[in-house]
Amino acid sequence: MAKAIMIQGAGSNVGKSILVAGIARACVRRGLSVAPFKPQNMSNNAAVTADGGEIGRAQALQARACGLDPVVDMNPVLLKPETDVGAQVIIQGKRFATMKARDYGKQKASLLPPVLESFHRLSRQHDLVIVEGAGSPAEVNLRAGDIANMGFAAAANVPVVLIGDIDRGGVIAQMVGTHAVLPPADRALIKGFAINKFRGDTSLFADGMRIIDEHTGWAPLGIIPWFPDAWKLPAEDVMDVASRTGGDIKIAVPRLNRIANFDDLDPLSAVPGISVEIIPAGRPLPGDADLVIIPGSKSTIADLAHFRAQGWDVDLQAHVRRGGRVLGICGGYQMLGQRIADPDGIEGPPSEVAGLGHLDISTVMKPQKRLALTKATYLPGGQSVTGYEIHLGHTSGPDCRRNWLSIDGRGEGAASADGRVLGCYLHGLFSADAFREAFFAQWGMMTEKYNYEAGVDTTLDQLSEHLEAAMDIDRLLTLAGVVAQG
Structure with a gap:
């Protein structure tokens, strides 16, 4: 035995x-x-x-x-x-x-x-x-x-x-x-x-x-x-992701129906001075959030419909008008674009839907899933990031020319013209302490130093x-x- x-x-x-x-x-x-x-x-x-x-x-x-x-x-x-x-x-x-x-x-x-x-x-x-x-x-x-x-x-x-x-x-x-x-x-x-x-x-x-x-x-x-x-340990179930309140930097995260790969939130919850609030269905996105993160999704088009059904699309528009920041990761990145097409019915019936329109990009779902452990460079500050990619779909468009990450010389991510809306496919960004500090510092938000990996x-x-x-x-x-x- x-x-x-x-x-x-x-x-x-x-x-x-x-x-x-x-x-x-x-x-x-x-x-x-x-x-x-x-x-x-x-x-x-x-x-x-x-x-x-x-x-x-x-x-x-x-x-x-x-x-x-x-x-x-x-x-x-x-x-x-x-x-x-x-x-x-x-x-x-x-x-x-x-x-x-x-x-x-x-x-x-x-x-x-x-x-x-x-x-x-x-x-x-x-x-x-x-x-x-x-x-x-x-x-x-x-x-x-x-x-x-x-x-x-x-x-x-x-x-x-x-x-x-x-x-x-x-x-x-x-x-x-x-x-x-x-x-x-x-x-x-x-x-x-x-x-x-x-x-x-x-x-x-x-x-x-x-x-x-x-x-x-x-x-x-x-x-x-x-x-x-x-x-303080990475959570597997979104129900176990702790909403940590009381910090000066407030991050709001809508809880999508098919939320996926939300481990991006774990290091943010662990950092003193950062509040991470998971917003359940039926509640509006808070008006005083500094940053809204739209996380990954297992069913992007279905979760986009869920997002709209909660009125979060209206809340997000108001957040952006007030000068708030937005980060979409993986499925959330796809949602921020102009359209999402699934011609082969990979996530459900073949369809094409309008995105939230905050980035000038479009996504087409493809049968081949990308799975990769990835090392990247944060272009504004040169910090190294180690993360992973796990997604279906190819994203392209004018805002991709304003990429803010580089992977083996290839641009990754997209940004709006004013730099307030960002998106990328790379998960695990915020586990990198130097990147996390630089990411918030560019917007005048100073975070406390915290060694996330050592903390785990x-x-x-x-x-x-x-x-x-x-x-x-x-x-x-x-x-x-x-x-x-x-």
């Missing part, structure tokens, strides 16, 4: 992704070679990998916690929702098809071989693989053909630790109820449990741990207190120490078949 442990949740958003990152960092600090793995993920916040594919952003963070470059084997199946009933299916980093949920349900069992192939490849290369489940194993109606939870655990013979979220309430029912509904073979795969997001004195839940133990027979591995600095690594170390103090990591390693070190 491969040396591995699987972290599953008694529900969605119980903190599995962060826990895997923290446990991985703790094991690396003990001297183990560790890799993360998630058989199936659903997220529009993807990372471009060193081997030229894409995986979920959470697995890229977990790879960082392990001291590894992300590779496609860490997340062999990625679902990127395009509509309420369909998603783009990425297999081992490459686009496979766009499917409706019902069709994918019929297809998913056939994806187990590439999932196991990726898992075993990682297992041969590392001392330990820490696997993250998706959703909850208690969704027994989805058990047939499952590759995300117990279906994978059974096929790969990987022991499971179940995580409950006490912050939601009803955690005893979460755990005991999961035990009750699982078939015996799946139930036997769960070897331990832990309770996450506890606020206050953990000793007050000692009886709760005993009750869960008595009803399930699973080994109690600890009560994990709330980790208040989790917001410091937070991962603090998270690992937090888990070492709260969890029985030695017992977890024993369950995984690894001799505890430390």
Whole structure:
């Protein structure tokens, strides 16, 4: 059996992704070679990998916690929702098809071989693989053909630790109820449990741990207190992107229906003195924003219609008239132009729509997706930027002649004549501290110095120490078949 442990949740958003990152960092600090793995993920916040594919952003963070470059084997199946009933299916980093949920349900069992192939490849290369489940194993109606939870655990013979979220309430029912509904073979795969997001004195839940133990027979591995600095780590779900208020520089970000690759916001949220406000549907863009960022989108034309339905197009016009600044990234960049054409129906029915009209550019969707890790130069100040491109579509027009980035001598981005509206395809810009400071300084907005990348690594170390103090990591390693070190 491969040396591995699987972290599953008694529900969605119980903190599995962060826990895997923290446990991985703790094991690396003990001297183990560790890799993360998630058989199936659903997220529009993807990372471009060193081997030229894409995986979920959470697995890229977990790879960082392990001291590894992300590779496609860490997340062999990625679902990127395009509509309420369909998603783009990425297999081992490459686009496979766009499917409706019902069709994918019929297809998913056939994806187990590439999932196991990726898992075993990682297992041969590392001392330990820490696997993250998706959703909850208690969704027994989805058990047939499952590759995300117990279906994978059974096929790969990987022991499971179940995580409950006490912050939601009803955690005893979460755990005991999961035990009750699982078939015996799946139930036997769960070897331990832990309770996450506890606020206050953990000793007050000692009886709760005993009750869960008595009803399930699973080994109690600890009560994990709330980790208040989790917001400093890159978020996979837009719901986890923290609106940080109180800074002198105010940035407004409309929450698009199919918002994608919004990790551009993480370093801005982390910088003292910058307020990042995520604007939900139904609320206007604030009139006092210094900068409006229109983020990436998995379905640009559909999200442009959503943008207009909220009246944000009118708000943006008023913002520009007042002298406000606008930055569009990827899909947001496309929206700022004069038109968007999708003649081949790549994102939906073939169509052509008018853009927001703030940049003199046009975009035509193309079948070939561009995936690239990219180094660029910020032309106004000469600062270096490292980021990534992940998009469909080709953009051209007069405002592209006012490009403000250079990639291997090629101009990237566009700017309006007055320089107040900018757009580009490059994600990850604001992780570069020197660029971030220069970008705001050109408009007279002085930001505090902050080393974002070092801050992420410091937070991962603090998270690992937090888990070492709260969890029985030695017992977890024993369950995984690894001799505890430390």
